[in-house]
Amino acid sequence: MLRLVVTVLLCPIATLSLAATHYIANSGRDSNSGLSPAAPWQTITKLNESLAHATPGDSFLLKRGDVFRDAYIFCGSQYQNKGNQSVATNPPVCSGASGRPIVIGAYGDGPNPVIDSADVLVGKWTPVAGTTYQLRLLAGQQFPLKLYVDPNPANGLQQQLLPVPNYVGVCSPGTTYNFLDMWEAPSSNADLSLLAGPAPVRGCSDPAYRKITPAKNGEARQSFAPGNTGLQNVEEGASAFIPGTRGFGYPTYPGVWYVSGSPTAGYTVYLNLADGSNPNSHVIEATHRIYGVFIEGTNYVTVQDLTVAHSFESCAQDIPYSDTDPVGSYITFQRLRVFNCTSLGNDYLTQQNTNLGLAHTRGGISVHASGAKNPPNLKSPAVLSSFVGTLDSYFASDNTYLAGINLNGIDGGKENSCLACGNFVNTSTAPGIVYNTSLNFNAGSLPQNVGGRIANNELTNNQLGIGFTAISGGLLDHNYIHDSYGEGIQIGGYSSSTDGGPGGPVPGSQVISNNLIVNLGRSASRSLYNGIDCNTNSTLFSGFYEMHNTIVNTWGAGATFEGNGRNGCTAPHFWRNVIDQNYPAFGNQAALPNWNPSMRSLNGGNLLYIVSGNHAGYDFHDNFYRGAPTQKVITRASAGSFNCEDWITNGPDRNSTCDGTDPMFLNPAANDFRIQTKSPLRSNQRNPRDIGAIPYQSPELPLDKNLIVGPIK
Numbered sequence: 001m002l003r004l005v006v007t008v009l010l011c012p013i014a015t016l017s018l019a020a021t022h023y024i025a026n027s028g029r030d031s032n033s034g035l036s037p038a039a040p041w042q043t044i045t046k047l048n049e050s051l052a053h054a055t056p057g058d059s060f061l062l063k064r065g066d067v068f069r070d071a072y073i074f075c076g077s078q079y080q081n082k083g084n085q086s087v088a089t090n091p092p093v094c095s096g097a098s099g100r101p102i103v104i105g106a107y108g109d110g111p112n113p114v115i116d117s118a119d120v121l122v123g124k125w126t127p128v129a130g131t132t133y134q135l136r137l138l139a140g141q142q143f144p145l146k147l148y149v150d151p152n153p154a155n156g157l158q159q160q161l162l163p164v165p166n167y168v169g170v171c172s173p174g175t176t177y178n179f180l181d182m183w184e185a186p187s188s189n190a191d192l193s194l195l196a197g198p199a200p201v202r203g204c205s206d207p208a209y210r211k212i213t214p215a216k217n218g219e220a221r222q223s224f225a226p227g228n229t230g231l232q233n234v235e236e237g238a239s240a241f242i243p244g245t246r247g248f249g250y251p252t253y254p255g256v257w258y259v260s261g262s263p264t265a266g267y268t269v270y271l272n273l274a275d276g277s278n279p280n281s282h283v284i285e286a287t288h289r290i291y292g293v294f295i296e297g298t299n300y301v302t303v304q305d306l307t308v309a310h311s312f313e314s315c316a317q318d319i320p321y322s323d324t325d326p327v328g329s330y331i332t333f334q335r336l337r338v339f340n341c342t343s344l345g346n347d348y349l350t351q352q353n354t355n356l357g358l359a360h361t362r363g364g365i366s367v368h369a370s371g372a373k374n375p376p377n378l379k380s381p382a383v384l385s386s387f388v389g390t391l392d393s394y395f396a397s398d399n400t401y402l403a404g405i406n407l408n409g410i411d412g413g414k415e416n417s418c419l420a421c422g423n424f425v426n427t428s429t430a431p432g433i434v435y436n437t438s439l440n441f442n443a444g445s446l447p448q449n450v451g452g453r454i455a456n457n458e459l460t461n462n463q464l465g466i467g468f469t470a471i472s473g474g475l476l477d478h479n480y481i482h483d484s485y486g487e488g489i490q491i492g493g494y495s496s497s498t499d500g501g502p503g504g505p506v507p508g509s510q511v512i513s514n515n516l517i518v519n520l521g522r523s524a525s526r527s528l529y530n531g532i533d534c535n536t537n538s539t540l541f542s543g544f545y546e547m548h549n550t551i552v553n554t555w556g557a558g559a560t561f562e563g564n565g566r567n568g569c570t571a572p573h574f575w576r577n578v579i580d581q582n583y584p585a586f587g588n589q590a591a592l593p594n595w596n597p598s599m600r601s602l603n604g605g606n607l608l609y610i611v612s613g614n615h616a617g618y619d620f621h622d623n624f625y626r627g628a629p630t631q632k633v634i635t636r637a638s639a640g641s642f643n644c645e646d647w648i649t650n651g652p653d654r655n656s657t658c659d660g661t662d663p664m665f666l667n668p669a670a671n672d673f674r675i676q677t678k679s680p681l682r683s684n685q686r687n688p689r690d691i692g693a694i695p696y697q698s699p700e701l702p703l704d705k706n707l708i709v710g711p712i713k
Helices: 044-051 230-240 344-351 354-360 584-588 644-650
Strands: 021-024 059-063 073-076 102-107 114-116 118-120 126-129 132-136 147-149 166-170 181-184 192-195 209-212 255-262 266-273 284-287 293-296 301-304 307-309 316-319 331-334 337-339 362-368 382-384 402-408 410-421 431-435 449-455 458-460 464-469 475-477 480-485 489-492 511-513 516-521 532-535 540-542 545-547 550-554 559-562 568-570 573-575 578-580 608-610 619-621 624-626 634-636 665-667 672-675
Touching (some): 021 044, 044 073, 073 102, 126 230, 147 266, 166 230, 230 255, 230 266, 331 362, 337 362, 402 410, 402 449, 410 431, 464 480, 489 568, 532 568
Parallel strands (some): 021 059, 059 102, 073 293, 102 301, 114 307, 166 181, 293 316, 301 331, 307 337, 316 362, 362 402, 382 410, 402 431, 410 449, 431 464, 449 475, 464 489, 475 511, 480 516, 489 532, 511 545, 516 550, 532 559, 540 568, 545 573, 550 578, 559 608, 573 619, 578 624
Antiparallel strands (some): 132 266, 147 284, 192 209, 255 266
16 A cells, blocks of 8 residues: 655744834823824834834834924934944944835824923923013923024014023033023133033033134124123123124024023023013923934834924934944935024034034934044935024034034945935024034044935025035936125135046046026125135045036125145036026025125135146136126136136136126026026027026926925936
């Protein structure tokens, strides 16, 4: 008898983790399942607990129209971050996977859900003297970090109430100082220092204080009577501040405040509104939380469709764990609205020791490496289609530690992944977009960023349009920078570029192209004022490409190539650019929105400013220049200056135009700087259909002043 033996192989069956969608609403309960709009959770605290156990593909959606104030969103290690963390000590949580990110977003109809770092101050304000009022906070109530009057989530351009310092005399090593205390150094130079963070400090050398530098050259900075107490400065109100160069873009404050007291005894807030009104007739909110959204040491997370406001530091921030672990990559922030981010402490970061490094790089949306030795290991982050409004600051500053969108220590790849695209940035007080390492690369503290693209952004009313420095390669294109302060675009600063020669860019080339820069005045520091400024004194930066840019009426030069000796910005490729420093409609101050007389060049802004007298390797051709007849239009600091015609005849610029011709922009009154079909520029170029930022046959960029343009396709 034949026996049939059947062998059954038992194979393990892979368990697939199905992605889940969780819902959070003000009307919910944290005891609910959170798995449907009918049974949502209620708090960000519950959301954060669940993010620690999230699996790839999970979504966490907040109800549109709701405001959340109990905590900031935290996606990352649940351990207190002390020193450098690593994968070994803090295994990553809240991480997605390629094609299956963790998504934190919105559901329902209406405006974005709001993550508000501020809470309404409850209680009765009582008069002190004149228009100064006080509010006594009960013991245990949170310390106020910033104040706002009648805040409106729909208004991203509102200014904070300005905190004022409290003079406490000469520093004593054994004394404990509190937030806003200002003391005098026990030395002959009598420097003033301000404690600008909430934590008390003991002694005179604690790194938490900010050294105060006096206003200079009419620079717009806060001023106050050194001998005044905080209450006295509040009572002085607006008279405690020097107008300086306040004008277009400089913040105006709705009032001043000061806080005194202690956690055990409670705090007293003193407030003087600029219009002299009673605070009891207003809503006063106080910032109590550091961030709005904080991503730490995770990969593949998308945060979208949120409004974040009033944070003490960055409204939305991503950092890795440590100096060596490649954890903190592929993070996307998209369709966010952020404003009233950061704090007064940012103004004094330039006075700090360099050991603060990138950990203190801040912005409305900030993505940066966390340690002074960190390689650019944040792979391809993205900030897309977002609005960045006012950043809170004592005074307008062009320091690049602070920016609307701040990117540092990034690997965007030679394929130039989109790092910041389709955003609208109006900070009033700070640079718009900064892509930089911030620390001194030449000293070996940080390597360059790698590649990446900044494109299709609109920037207005900032202290610098775009800073694009310390990058190997990279693409900066189709940005609209207008009615603003400082440089339109700043490049150089330890960057490098692969030179493709006259044939055009190759992989690894740095390319600045198709950018429209219009109507720039000097920054608040009075040190930035050019259209496209290339400047580096410590390294050689050559073989980069500036092509098809349109630059109209800047305070300084249209484009600069600066450096020192053999170092600096040399041998550039400068093709088919339009620089018009004498657009006639500006003479009657009527052509463009937000025109201000202070925007007009006081020094007869040059067309080009080139430091090097040796033009070997300079590749200039098919450009258009126009300046006033009395202007020195081309300047070489090392060899004097000569006019535009001589530059084209005797310099390296070939087949270019410099005859005072009207370029015939299509409709500049409506911010449309396309060149008309009948423009004489069309017949003067080797390729008459392609000059300037926007080809006349089709606009590359929607030119609505208040439009948040879409992401690059």
